[in-house]
Amino acid sequence: MAFDVDMIKGVYAQLGDRVAAARTAVGRPLTLTEKILYAHLYNGAATQAYERGKSYVDFAPDRVAMQDATAQMALLQFMQAGRPTVAVPSSVHCDHLIQARVGAEQDLSEAYTENKEVYDFLASVSNKYGIGFWKPGAGIIHTVVQENYAFPGGMMIGTDSHTPNAGGVGMIAIGVGGADAVDVMAGMAWELKFPKVIGVKLTGKMSGWTAAKDVILKVAGILTVKGGTGAIVEYFGEGANNISCSGKATICNMGAEIGATTSVFSYDQKMRDYLVGTERAEIAELADQVAEHLRADDEVMANPEAFYDQLIEINLSELEPHVNGPFTPDAAWPISQFAAAVREHNWPAKLEVGLIGSCTNSSYEDLTRAASLAQQAIDKGLAVNAEYTITPGSEVVRYTAERDGILDTFAEIGGVVLANACGPCIGQWARHTDDPKRKNSIITSFNRNFAKRNDGNPNTHAFVASPEIVTAFAIAGDLTFNPLTDTLPNKNGEQVMLDEPMGIEFPVKGFAVEDAGYVAPAADGSAVSVVVDPCSDRLQLLEPFKPWNGQDLMGLKLLIKAQGKCTTDHISMAGPWLKYRGHLDNISNNMLIGAINAYNGEANSVKSQLVRGGGYDEVPKVARTYKAAGLGSVVVGDENYGEGSSREHAAMEPRFLGVQVVLVKSFARIHETNLKKQGMLALTFANKEDYERIEEDDVLDIIGLTNFTPGVPLKVRLTHKDGSTYTFDANHTYNEGQIEWFKAGSALNLIRLQQNQ
Numbered sequence: 094m095a096f097d098v099d100m101i102k103g104v105y106a107q108l109g110d111r112v113a114a115a116r117t118a119v120g121r122p123l124t125l126t127e128k129i130l131y132a133h134l135y136n137g138a139a140t141q142a143y144e145r146g147k148s149y150v151d152f153a154p155d156r157v158a159m160q161d162a163t164a165q166m167a168l169l170q171f172m173q174a175g176r177p178t179v180a181v182p183s184s185v186h187c188d189h190l191i192q193a194r195v196g197a198e199q200d201l202s203e204a205y206t207e208n209k210e211v212y213d214f215l216a217s218v219s220n221k222y223g224i225g226f227w228k229p230g231a232g233i234i235h236t237v238v239q240e241n242y243a244f245p246g247g248m249m250i251g252t253d254s255h256t257p258n259a260g261g262v263g264m265i266a267i268g269v270g271g272a273d274a275v276d277v278m279a280g281m282a283w284e285l286k287f288p289k290v291i292g293v294k295l296t297g298k299m300s301g302w303t304a305a306k307d308v309i310l311k312v313a314g315i316l317t318v319k320g321g322t323g324a325i326v327e328y329f330g331e332g333a334n335n336i337s338c339s340g341k342a343t344i345c346n347m348g349a350e351i352g353a354t355t356s357v358f359s360y361d362q363k364m365r366d367y368l369v370g371t372e373r374a375e376i377a378e379l380a381d382q383v384a385e386h387l388r389a390d391d392e393v394m395a396n397p398e399a400f401y402d403q404l405i406e407i408n409l410s411e412l413e414p415h416v417n418g419p420f421t422p423d424a425a426w427p428i429s430q431f432a433a434a435v436r437e438h439n440w441p442a443k444l445e446v447g448l449i450g451s452c453t454n455s456s457y458e459d460l461t462r463a464a465s466l467a468q469q470a471i472d473k474g475l476a477v478n479a480e481y482t483i484t485p486g487s488e489v490v491r492y493t494a495e496r497d498g499i500l501d502t503f504a505e506i507g508g509v510v511l512a513n514a515c516g517p518c519i520g521q522w523a524r525h526t527d528d529p530k531r532k533n534s535i536i537t538s539f540n541r542n543f544a545k546r547n548d549g550n551p552n553t554h555a556f557v558a559s560p561e562i563v564t565a566f567a568i569a570g571d572l573t574f575n576p577l578t579d580t581l582p583n584k585n586g587e588q589v590m591l592d593e594p595m596g597i598e599f600p601v602k603g604f605a606v607e608d609a610g611y612v613a614p615a616a617d618g619s620a621v622s623v624v625v626d627p628c629s630d631r632l633q634l635l636e637p638f639k640p641w642n643g644q645d646l647m648g649l650k651l652l653i654k655a656q657g658k659c660t661t662d663h664i665s666m667a668g669p670w671l672k673y674r675g676h677l678d679n680i681s682n683n684m685l686i687g688a689i690n691a692y693n694g695e696a697n698s699v700k701s702q703l704v705r706g707g708g709y710d711e712v713p714k715v716a717r718t719y720k721a722a723g724l725g726s727v728v729v730g731d732e733n734y735g736e737g738s739s740r741e742h743a744a745m746e747p748r749f750l751g752v753q754v755v756l757v758k759s760f761a762r763i764h765e766t767n768l769k770k771q772g773m774l775a776l777t778f779a780n781k782e783d784y785e786r787i788e789e790d791d792v793l794d795i796i797g798l799t800n801f802t803p804g805v806p807l808k809v810r811l812t813h814k815d816g817s818t819y820t821f822d823a824n825h826t827y828n829e830g831q832i833e834w835f836k837a838g839s840a841l842n843l844i845r846l847q848q849n850q
C-alpha cells in the first residue's frame with residue numbers, strides 16, 4: 094500500500110476544529126479552498142484572517158511529489174538537511190526522462206540505459222530517506238498520485254506544473270520548484286500568497302461528444318492563459334456531481350494553462366466511487382465522516398457572487414466539444430466553428446498525428462470512449478488517415494486496458510502504445526517526419542500546445558481536444574471534419590457517420606496490475622548508501638556552503654552589473670543545460686550568461702579585475718577566477734531581479750561560484766527568498782540612483798553585518814579604481830530566522846545544526 098492512512102486520519106482528526114477556527118477568524122462562511130488552506134496553516138488553527146491575494150502565509154502541506162527531472166537537485170539539497178527521513182510522506186516518479194521513439198517496450202529499455210545513473214541515484218536516495226519510489230514505466234507523476242495518494246481535503250506540493258491534477262480528488266495540490274519541496278521535506282514552513290478564489294458553477298449534464306476536457310477548454314477560452322494567476326479555481330454545482338473523478342482531474346490538471354495556483358472540486362459520490370475503485374475504500378469512509386468540511390459552506394453555494402472573487406457559470410447541457418489552439422491553449426474553438434477557423438487562418442487541414450493519453454487524459458473512461466470510436470472505424474470499414482499514439486498515464490491503466498482488449502482495438506487501427514511516461518507531452522518525442530520545415534498539424538489530448546512543445550518543431554501546429562475528438566480527427570485525417578455532423582467515405586464508397594462515443598467509468602472487472610512499479614523505502618534507511626558515480630557529469634553530491642565568518646564582507650569584486658530584465662532564465666538558462674540540473678558544478682557554467690552587462694551592452698561578457706588591463710570573458714569563467722583567488726564577488730541588478738520561475742539553481746549557482754552579495758533595485762520575491770535560503774546576502778539599494786554609482790572596476794565592502802538586525806540597513810562602501818570611495822545604505826528584508834540562515838551558511842545548514850543538537 095503506497096498511501097499513508099495515519100497521515101490522512103491526522104488531517105481529518107483536526108479538520109473540524111480548524112475549519113471552525115477559520116470561520117471565527119474570517120467572520121463569514123468559507124469556500125472549500127479556504128477550508129483546506131486554513132486547515133493547513135503551519136502554526137496551527139487560525140487566529141487571524143488572511144487577505145486573499147495579499148497576505149503571505151506559512152503552510153504545512155501533507156505530501157510532496159517529485160518528478161525525476163526536478164527531483165535530482167531537490168533531493169541532493171535535502172541530503173544536506175541531515176534528517177534521517179523526510180518530514181512528510183513524499184514520492185519520486187520516473188516519467189520525464191523517457192523518450193518516445195518506437196513504442197513502450199523498446200523506449201523504456203533505452204531510457205533505462207541512458208538514464209541509469211539518475212535512476213540509481215533517485216532509487217537509492219528514496220530508499221534511504223523514506224520516500225516512495227515509482228520506477229520508470231510505473232506511470233506519470235500526476236496519474237500515479239491521483240490513483241494512490243490524492244485524498245479529499247488534503248494539501249500537497251509537487252515539483253511539476255500539473256500537480257493540480259489531484260484537485261480532481263478534492264486536494265489542494267500546487268506545482269512548485271525544487272526549493273519548495275526541500276523546505277517541506279525538511280520540515281520547514283512553505284510560504285504562499287493567500288490565493289484569490291474563482292468560482293466555476295457547473296449546471297446541467299454533459300452528453301454525447303462532450304467530455305470533461307471541454308469544460309477546461311471552455312474555461313481557458315474565458316479566462317485566457319493569465320486569467321487564473323494568483324487564484325484557486327473552485328468548481329461546484331450539480332453539474333460537477335455528474336463529472337467522473339478522473340474527468341474532474343482532467344479539468345484541474347489543465348487549470349495550469351490559465352495560470353491558476355490550482356483547481357479543486359468538492360468531495361462527492363463520484364470521488365467516493367473513485368477512491369473505492371482504486372482500492373482506497375478506507376479513505377472514502379474516513380472522508381464520509383468529515384464530508385461537511387470537504388465542500389464550501391451552504392451559504393456560499395446559495396449566494397456564490399458574495400464569496401468568490403470572480404464567478405463563471407457553465408451549463409454542461411449546452412457545452413460543445415472544443416478544440417483549442419494552435420500555439421496557445423486559450424484559443425478556444427467550439428467544434429461547430431473550428432473547420433471555418435482552420436480555413437480562415439490557413440492552418441494545415443491535413444492531420445498528421447493524433448495523440449491521446451498523458452497525465453491529462455488517460456483514464457479508463459477516456460480510453461474506452463476513444464476505443465469505442467476506433468471500434469467503429471473497424472466495424473464501418475473506415476480507414477484511419479493519421480498516425481495515432483496512446484500514452485497511458487500509469488501501468489495500472491495500461492495493464493487494465495490491455496486485459497480488457499482496449500489496446501488491441503487501438504492496435505487494429507494502427508495505434509502505437511507509448512511508454513507510461515510524459516514522452517511527446519514534454520517534447521520527449523523522436524517524431525519521424527519527411528520534412529520538418531513543412532507546416533503541419535497534430536492534435537493531442539494533452540494540456541500544453543505552445544510552439545515546439547511536443548516535437549521541437551516550430552512549424553508544427555498543435556491543437557488540444559478530448560481523446561474522443563482526437564480519435565475522430567485521426568480517423569478523418571482532416572481538421573475540417575466535424576464528427577458531430579459530417580460523414581466519411583468507407584472502403585465500400587459509402588458515406589458513414591461516427592456515432593457518439595461510449596465509455597465506461599470503471600472497469601467491470603476492476604483495475605488490475607502485475608507490477609505497478611512501486612518500490613517502498615527501507616523501514617530503516619540508515620545503512621543505505623546513496624549511489625552517485627563520482628565521474629558522472631549529470632550528478633554531483635553537494636558540499637555544504639561555508640558558514641559566515643562573523644565579519645563584515647570586505648574586498649568583494651564586482652562580477653557584473655546587469656542592466657534591464659534579468660529573469661531566472663537569464664541567471665540559469667534552461668534548454669540544453671537541464672541535463673546538468675543534478676550537477677551544480679557543471680550547470681554553474683550557465684550562470685548569468687543571459688544577463689546584459691550594463692557597461693558594454695553584451696551578454697556573457699564581463700571584465701575580469703584580475704587580468705591586467707581588464708580582459709573580458711564569460712561570466713562563469715570570471716566568477717571562477719575570483720573564487721580560485723579566494724575572493725568573493727557581487728552581482729548588481731536592476732528592477733524585479735530574478736522574476737520568472739522558482740528555479741533554485743538561479744540562487745545556488747552564484748553561491749557556488751563565490752558570489753556573496755546580490756544587490757539590486759528590487760527583487761522578485763521568490764528569488765530573493767531562494768537567495769536567502771542559500772546563505773547569500775540579498776540587498777536592495779535604499780536609494781535606487783546609487784545603482785549608477787557602481788563602476789566597472791569597483792571593489793565593494795558590506796559593513797554592519799556584526800550587528801545584522803531585521804529592519805536595519807547595511808552599508809555598502811565602493812572603492813573605485815582611482816581609490817576614491819562612496820558609501821551608501823542597502824536595505825534588506827531578513828527576519829530573525831533568515832539571519833540565522835545567513836550565519837549558518839544556508840537554511841539547510843541550520844537545519845542540520847539543529848538536528849545535531
Ligand code: F3S
Binds near residue numbers: 188233255518
Ligand atoms: Fe508529463 Fe505532460 Fe503531464 S509532461 S507530467 S504528461 S503535463
